[in-house]
Amino acid sequence: MSFDLFTTAEEHEELRDAVRAVAEDKIAPHAAAADENSAFPQEAYDALRATDFHAPHIAEEYEGVGADALATCIVIEEVARACGSSSLIPAVNKLGTMPLILGASEEVKRRYLPEVARGEAMFSYGLSEREAGSDTASMRTQAVRDGDSWVVNGQKSWITNAGVSKYYTVMAVTDPEGKRGSNVTAFVLHEDDPGFTLGEPERKLGIKGSPTRELFFDDVRIPDERRASGVGEGLKIALRTLDHTRVTIGAQAVGIAQGALDAAVAYVKERKQFGKAVAEFQGVQFMLADMAMKLESARQMVYAAAAKSERGDADLPFFGAAAKCQASDAAMEITTDAVQLLGGAGYVKDFPVERMMRDAKITQIYEGTNQIQRMVMARQLLK
Numbered sequence: 001m002s003f004d005l006f007t008t009a010e011e012h013e014e015l016r017d018a019v020r021a022v023a024e025d026k027i028a029p030h031a032a033a034a035d036e037n038s039a040f041p042q043e044a045y046d047a048l049r050a051t052d053f054h055a056p057h058i059a060e061e062y063e064g065v066g067a068d069a070l071a072t073c074i075v076i077e078e079v080a081r082a083c084g085s086s087s088l089i090p091a092v093n094k095l096g097t098m099p100l101i102l103g104a105s106e107e108v109k110r111r112y113l114p115e116v117a118r119g120e121a122m123f124s125y126g127l128s129e130r131e132a133g134s135d136t137a138s139m140r141t142q143a144v145r146d147g148d149s150w151v152v153n154g155q156k157s158w159i160t161n162a163g164v165s166k167y168y169t170v171m172a173v174t175d176p177e178g179k180r181g182s183n184v185t186a187f188v189l190h191e192d193d194p195g196f197t198l199g200e201p202e203r204k205l206g207i208k209g210s211p212t213r214e215l216f217f218d219d220v221r222i223p224d225e226r227r228a229s230g231v232g233e234g235l236k237i238a239l240r241t242l243d244h245t246r247v248t249i250g251a252q253a254v255g256i257a258q259g260a261l262d263a264a265v266a267y268v269k270e271r272k273q274f275g276k277a278v279a280e281f282q283g284v285q286f287m288l289a290d291m292a293m294k295l296e297s298a299r300q301m302v303y304a305a306a307a308k309s310e311r312g313d314a315d316l317p318f319f320g321a322a323a324k325c326q327a328s329d330a331a332m333e334i335t336t337d338a339v340q341l342l343g344g345a346g347y348v349k350d351f352p353v354e355r356m357m358r359d360a361k362i363t364q365i366y367e368g369t370n371q372i373q374r375m376v377m378a379r380q381l382l383k
């Protein structure tokens with residue numbers, strides 16, 4: 001597929017229709033229950049696998065469908081419009097495998113990517129630690145070389161889809177005396193590696209259907225063939241990964257916001273007060289117009305960043321950060337306004353907008369808080 005900055009190609013719009021049909025038919029009906037019960041949306045995973053939307057970014061040479069960056073964003077956006085938690089299935093499969101795509105040997109790619117493409121395994125991404133969130137280079141998890149193996153000790157925090165993923169890309173310090181940022185290496189851990197255990201699922205504000213857990217490593221021995229980056233290249237690969245995947249978080253935010261706007265438009269046309277539909281009041285119309293305006297500018301920014309991700313443009317770090325930051329801030333405002341437009345009905349669980357407001361909040365925090373995005377943008381401006 002080819003695309004430029006200002007239009008989506010016909011194939012992209014056909015893709016949107018196809019994902020929307022799956023999302024409305026098979027994912028939306030389970031979204032409230034996944035949230036209410038903090039349960040992984042297995043129905044969504046099954047529906048996404050059946051239609052090849054679970055990990056669309058994987059290239060055809062690794063048995064994937066080879067969707068470009070914009071197509072992958074459209075898949076995530078349309079799933080998020082129905083269910084934020086479910087959109088983390090394609091999003092985190094990309095996040096977990098992107099370090100391999102960018103930094104691993106051909107053998108490692110061939111070993112893992114086809115299994116994900118076939119829908120037989122999911123991948124998580126382990127960068128953050130309790131004491132190393134925004135300051136990733138201060139991580140303490142270590143891997144010590146022992147012959148042809150590495151022995152990993154430490155922990156990772158807030159890992160999305162932990163417990164449902166089979167594989168984990170984990171960044172660990174391999175040279176404690178080495179230069180900060182150049183002393184980290186990426187490895188693939190397996191769910192059944194001896195010494196690898198998980199913490200209890202976190203109890204969260206939103207995206208409750210996507211499990212978030214700690215990872216613990218107690219003398220986990222892994223062969224060197226499971227190294228996912230050059231020795232000392234792990235943090236650079238992890239951060240380059242985020243340049244690409246922040247665009248997908250922007251897409252998730254756009255999708256959640258679109259879901260809330262659609263629900264608000266439908267409601268204000270039906271709801272009557274003072275003898276007419278509340279949609280007839282200019283105060284309500286101005287709110288809707290502002291919501292749609294913010295949403296569309298966020299979408300355009302995400303799509304422009306997706307084009308840059310696909311081409312590997314030099315200014316992708318700026319655009320990835322800007323897209324994620326702008327779209328997540330817009331999603332927070334739009335979902336909050338959607339709750340407002342539904343009045344009391346917006347505040348209760350009979351309608352989806354309160355869930356969408358809670359789900360939107362995380363997009364301002366993960367893959368780097370929006371303060372960190374502004375640091376990334378400023379760094380590119382000032383260099």
Ligand SMILES: Cc1cc2nc3c(=O)[nH]c(=O)nc-3n(C[C@H](O)[C@H](O)[C@H](O)COP(=O)(O)OP(=O)(O)OC[C@H]3O[C@@H](n4cnc5c(N)ncnc54)[C@H](O)[C@@H]3O)c2cc1C
Nearest residue numbers: 125126127128133134158159160212365366367368369371
């Ligand atoms: C639900 C969920 C899922 C997640 N999934 C994953 C995952 O799959 N993999 C993974 O590796 N991580 C994951 N994370 C971790 C997430 O990326 C971090 O929480 C995030 O990067 C922030 O780190 P922190 O929580 O330690 O906040 P801190 O770094 O402690 O920040 C606290 C506050 O200080 C601000 N701050 C920090 N430094 C600066 C600065 N220099 N200038 C200005 N402000 C600053 C921050 O913006 C924030 O407001 C997840 C988190 C959550 C909650």
